[in-house]
Amino acid sequence: MHSDVDLAQLVAGAGDAIMVADAQGAITLWNQAAERIFGFTEAEALGKSLDLIIPERQRGRHWDGFQKTMDTGITKYGADLLRVPALHKDGHTLSIAFTVSMLFSEDRKVTGIVAMVRDETARFAEERKLRARLVEVEAKIQEGDSR
Template sequence: MAVEFCSRLLDDLPNALIVSDLKGNIQLWNRRAEILFKISKVDALGQNLDIVIPEYLRNAHWAGFHRAISEDNTRFHGASVRTKALLGDGTFALLDMAFSLTHDEYGHLVGVSAIARPSMSAI
């Protein structure tokens, strides 16, 4: 019952939630992520984050991703940053995204989380 409730809770969040492992493979993709990125959960889970990163931003993204993992700290400390995302239909969207690192119950770094929503400047 608790797992089912947590799953519904994550799907009912008002923002997209994406969690990847330390290699950048998507482990969690909520319903709002499906809507925002136009990619189903089935198609996103297990895929590399490159499915939502425009090609011209990938080098910068991966440099920041690996730096955050090696330093166990994010550059923006949870503050939102405006960025462009690649959508499942091949178009782009301007999003506000906040990133955090995910640790297990022993404090070991196990993944990277992102919360995304349409940029207020795009509305």
């Protein structure tokens, strides 16, 4: 079945960041939502390593997982969300959630990976506040029970 969907418009207009990296981890596609979320323009991101948005303390773990995924062509994050910290251009940390999709050549060699990324920084902060409030309320309840 042939679709008349203009894929360039779909990628450009997506509310979530859509990024593609080649098998070596160099960024080859960076949509407008990626610009908005991470602060880097397309020109600043294209050809650069994914280290651009990975906090330094996370890089070893990221590249170990990335290499395993490139070697096997298998990812568990095709349907399961991966939640990790990321870096904005101005240096502040973001909380992101994303899924990935593998890209293959006709002979089934891995050529790259696509990530669909959502900024969950505000939601994560709100959850942290709610958890702290819950601990506070539970402590008051226990305090009342011990009287």
